[in-house]
Amino acid sequence: MHNTNVSGNLLDSPQLEECNASNQPQLTETPVYGALLLEDGTRFEGLSFGYQGASAGEVVFCTGMVGYPEALTDASFAGQILIMTFPLMGNYGVPDEGLWEDDKIHVSGLIVSNYVDTPSHPQSTMSLGEWLRREKVPALEIKDTRLLTQHIRTHGAMLGKIVFDEDIPFYDPNTENLVARVSGTEVQQNGEGDTTIVLIDCGAKRNILRSLLSKHVQVITVPWNYNLFSPECDFDFDGILISNGPGNPKMADKSIATVREAMERGIPTMGICLGHQILSLAAGGDTYKLKFGHRSQNQPALLQGSKRCYITTQNHGFAVGTLPQDFESWFINANDGSNEGIRHRSLPFFSVQFHPEAAPGPEDTDWIFDYFLERVRGEHD
């Protein structure tokens, strides 16, 4: 079994010493060290800059250069300890809640190479470390995040825990229905327009709602297990959008059942990320776990039947393997050939694995929302 022991003492590095010279709070306080333990016995030590409390989950990495406020508040990361591979994190601090993707941090822990404790940005309201401590989320500065990431690329995403003095058991988030934990519990109405879209909230990023509202539609957000077809449902709607969300899509059984019934009734339905996986399962397809997933803002999605490649934001560990009958592949990932989208050959049912709402990342696939609304309104050829 592979066993690596890496010192996390930042002051070993002249380059980082220089960088830390401006980080007054860290130098005046007594440094606290913690460790990231992986289920295969690998251990990395690191300097704590978040909450000093143990946390366990699945260890995944994101290769995006920016966007930590959005990523940390994206409910799709629930149950995961996130490694950011870009070597500087915290530089621009934390904006106020209006720019978050939910009202709290969802990651179970954060690992960075070099944390910057003195943010510089006009919209910053606090440092990343302050935010993590306030929300009780542990974070470590581990010097060699490259070695750690290479380890996960080679051996696959695995369970891990951040520990200080006390040990805790490993925890596998994919054995639990995390969607039920992060979904809202109320029906909520936003916006106005002639078209009404139901957003099934499996842990929806706020930018999905913002993107829909920017297209002047009414949005009714419902919990993941809401029965849209029971007599108690007292509103009409024209189309359904299934959101992103955490964990194994097969756990979201009630959302899958709703989407199956929606398609049987011919209601225009679109899915994003977990929503893509749910739509695929509802239509009779299958999903599987990728070795280490896709998490960044530069994932290339090739539009099938064309030479067009979109640069997309992604954050997922599962993927659609077997396509449902009567659906065609819409996009594939140019890096590994995995599925990035499907659409029905004749009916208005389709979904994408990437995030057309971006946040963070390129907005090049915002047109997918227009594509959806055209089909909801029957405006397409």
Ligand SMILES: NC(=O)CC[C@H](N)C(=O)O
């Ligand atoms: N961003 C998402 O919706 C993630 C979907 C799913 N939890 C996965 O990891 O594949």
